[in-house]
Amino acid sequence: MRRETELIFRGGLFAGFIGYGTIVVLFAAFNLFAGRSIFYTAAMFGSAMFFGLHDPSLLVITPAAVLSFNMVHLLVMLTAGFAMSWLVAKSEKYPLTQWAVLVALLFVGFHLFAAVALFGTPLLGSGAWVGIAVASVAAALGMGAFLLRLHPLLRRELRELVMGDVPHL
DSSP: OOHHHHHHHHHHHHHHHHHHHHHHHHHHHHHHHTTSOTTHHHHHHHHHHHHOOOOGGGOOOOHHHHHHHHHHHHHHHHHHHHHHHHHHHHHHHSGGGHHHHHHHHHHHHHHHHHHHHHHHHHHHOTTHHHHHHHHHHHHHHHHHHHHHHHOHHHHHHHHTOOOOOOOOO
């Protein structure tokens, strides 16, 4: 396997696990803080996605609901990790694509957040978007920090990036 391909796969795998773990830990903490089971959010989404739950008051926390949601969540985060790793590797190789990568990540991230907040609000309540936003931003920062650490050339390029200096008149 080529070095670049290995770096993309390794980076994507670890970035995905970092994002997944960050969100799991934060939602476990949010649930504990709210006086609920640490599995509440996973059971809620798992029951809604796979078992047709529409009324949050009828939630029963079962291993099937928790594990089914966590499997989907892990697959989504691994996919995001691999995509981010590939984009970072390409933007390191082709510096002109860095702005396009940033815009694409912000666009996709915003729409994924909005979709989760929209569908999560009926189940988790009106304050759900705050927890989702905090967990999403923390996961993105953790994944991004890991990928930047894995790519020192890109880190250096970003530090030296000209931000449009205005000449003094």
